[in-house]
Amino acid sequence: MTRLAQRRKASALTGSALVVVLTLALSACAGAGTTSGPAAEGDSDLLVWVDATRQPAVEAYAAENPDVNITVATVDGGDLASKLSLLSRDPDSLPDVVFTANGESVAFARDYDYSADLSALVPQDTLDDFGATISACTDGGKVYCLPQDISTQMLWYNQALFDDFGYTVPTTWDEYAELSSRVATEHPGYVTGSCGDGFCPNVYYRGSSCPGISADGDDAVIRIDSAEECTRVTAMLDPLLADKSVATLSPFDPDMTQLGTDKKVLMLPGFVWYGTVLFRDTFHNAPGEIAAAPLPTWGDDVKGAGAAVGGQWIVGAQSSDPAAAAALIESMTTDEDALAAAVTFPAYGPASAAWIEVAADSGFYASDPTETFASARSDVTGDLFTPPGFDILAPFANAVAPKLKQGDTLSSLLGAWQNAISQSVSDAGYTAVIE
Amino acid sequence: MVGRSEAVPHPRSGRPLDEAQNMTARQPSAHIGRRRRTPRSTQARLAWALLAPYLALLAAFAVIPIFSALWSSLGGGPGSRDPFGFATMARAFSNNNFLPAVINVATFLVVFLPVLLIFATAMALVLHGRPGRFTSVVKFICYIPGVVVGAPLVLLWLFMLTPQLSPFEPLLNLFGMASAADVFSAQNLPAIFAIMALYAGAGGWIVVLYGSLEALDTNVIEAARIDGANSWHIAWHIKLPLIARYIAFIGVISFAGAAQLVAEPNIVGAALPGTVSDTWSLNQLAFYYAFNRNDAAASSAYAVFLVIIGLAAALVLIFGLRTYSETDKTR
């Protein structure tokens, strides 16, 4: 080898070695965690991540509690997992309090060791007053969050139209299906349900006690196409989708909004907050048109099975002042006055009664909703915990909904749905078993 | 041949040379092996000094990250869940969402790239056929939408493709689409993303191609016209072959960029729930596993896959151009 070539080879080797060493050093250091960012200054310094909707409430708390130094950062709910995953190697920059609207407290604990166990920080009496909703935060005996709200399920309907058309409100799913088919022939163009995104399985399948997945050790057994509670829903929905009484639209699709403002939405099984958010604010229904009835039943199913805890407040396990952080989230979730005026239905027992009163007094509903709202809440007795990865909603929205809109039947898409679910459970570490 | 030369233009820069330089004007300016006054090592030292800031940035923001991603995709580094080796890649590529994402991106490329290249080339040729004020105005109008990028671009086209709001409503109705749900059906998605990308990107490439047409030797074109060729013939048989390598370059760069489609499906999926999967494209898949599943290793595997696609396109460009320029000495 010539001297020139030798020198070239040597410098190429040195160069590559340098790059490799630097890369390994980078990986190693990144794994060990860093001490970047401003160190915690004094005590009672809280960094709080919330979305834009909760920001005013936190700022009000900060104003009322000047001894706690609160820095609020607006982090969009969809970004939470990403930001936490980036910062998980940088504990000093992690927030003390996080609000998630996607029920991720247990996932954050399992994936990033982020969520703190609140059973030591919050009095047991307070935890008990949350009733069954606290189960959504509980994993392995530890309580990882305080629930902000619970979405109970009910059947919304346009009472004015029902009176006009001479219909009676269905109490069973069979009656619901019958009525929908009638509407398709007698009043085509009117909508009796929505199935165009994740809300569809949330209302129909989960409302039928069909969680679709159950854990069996390390396996996750998927029974969408085999369990009776699930197949009956598919059988009911397919004809309704075919005659278009159930629209292949999300409740928040602009086309659904158009139907709503045109007063073509006859009934809509959904959540308690549909009344204000959807009917009053999006469809602009006039007062006295919309009413709520209990969700139809299959006759032998568990009531309240479809309810879901929405917003959750989490304290970071690495927080330098967990007591102050816990005090903040307690206030956010138990302050009756603030919660009664909120858009969503509070999870905290005493506050939910106050909320129902405010709703009944609002004068928007065609008939007194107190009984429906109260029974929907008291029906919630079971375990609301969904293991991370056991979500059937996002797989539906990703794999089924787009094809549904093209006219495919629900039964033909069950395979795609189960496929997407099995990927989701494998990502969470389970072995997917489709029955 | 050498002689007086007050107006002989330098073959490359167009600047006139004086007599003394004419002697060396014959040599192509990239020719190297000349005797130097300064020793090579001093030159090299200055070169490295000039390169130093850029090299620091290159190392920090390109070389180390790409090796780090490679290392991570082989199962090394923190956040790995598989043994070292190809296990991570196997897991990533057997993911149920991987093949659909590849198909989606491939469909998008097949729709987008030919339309982009044909449209940009046709526009450049038509514009160049008659330079003037009108041409400049049209060129500018096509170019200015390049300022609309990212979320504003998708937002704009969400509105443009919602018949009730859009100025294009009559056109959409013509295609039987009366509502946003009709427009944003699964089989239309590649075309929709192609429209967005075309709107923001076509203008820039039209300007590039127009510029390359301007740089052509006018003698050839004039000769053809004198021989009686009409404008179509000149465009198709004379101008087009001469700018072919620019078109190829644009194709390759656009290919690499288009394969990284991510913002458009993300935002459309957020705006119209249930229409677009949140792992519709390969890049979305990479970001999903990085950020939603805290699985940096799988994410790196997808990212490495994207790099390989881009590199393959770049290699095609380098070797393709080399062969082209070797066979074409008349330039």
Add this chain to the structure above:
Amino acid sequence: MTMLAGSAAGLGRRHTRQLAPSVSHGLGRWLRALGLTFVAVAFSVPLLWLLLAPTKTEAELGSLPSLAFGSFQNVGAAWTNLMSFSDGILLTWLANSVFYSVAGVVIAVVASIPAGYALAMFEFRGRSTIVVLTLIGMILPTAATVIPIYQELALVGLTNTFWAVILPSGFFPFGVYLTFLHFQTALPRELVEAARMDGASDLRIFVALGLPLARPAAALVTFFAFVATWNNYFLPYVMLVNDRLYPLQLGIATLLNSAPVINSSNQSDLPIHKPEAALAALVAIVPIAIFFFVFQRAIGTGMLSGAVKG
């Protein structure tokens, strides 16, 4: 994708004779004019809509004809609503974008011009490697680099600061490539040789000959680096948590995610609807459009560049 726009144009205005128009006779001219007008209308209608959207209310956007003008009052109302989001953070975002883009450009130019010069003018070991690395750098996907870059900057404690945005923005391989091309064609070897024979050192040649000639390349690099930094979304998304540090693209995406305009299942009473979203988009676009205007001459895309040759 607009990265190369104008580079060939900027470097290519060299022929000295004006071409006679190829399309000269009647029907052909009319067809051409018709076709080009059609394209121009198709391209300008969406932007027109965007300009007019804030003048209408949410309801009017659907009820009035799509290109109708509403009222200036509505623009004022939309602006007030936008400013109500987080105490007018939109303006902070705008200032951030300007700062990041200017700082990024400074670093990019300072790094790219000497680098391009060195690659074009000297022969040394490793030269072609660097050129190849630069070309690869131009097509490297963000997905591959963004997390490792985050880890690097976290090591030195620079994440969630403006350095985390402007330093990676200063890495601009396309600028190096442009400069490299420019010096290859604009600086004849003969000139350099002549200067050397007169006894000038290479450094002096760079300063006295190279730098002045670098101006067109610097203009191009400034333009593209500014636009690229202004439009960059994923880099600030990963690097920044503090929303007061966000640039405009990231901030607007956050705003749209929080507001009911894009996803009406967002249960918030933020007064951000379609007119406000359109106005926010205009705020993101107008500065860069002005920038396009200002730089059009330098990069040959101008309204006048067709009429004035050379």
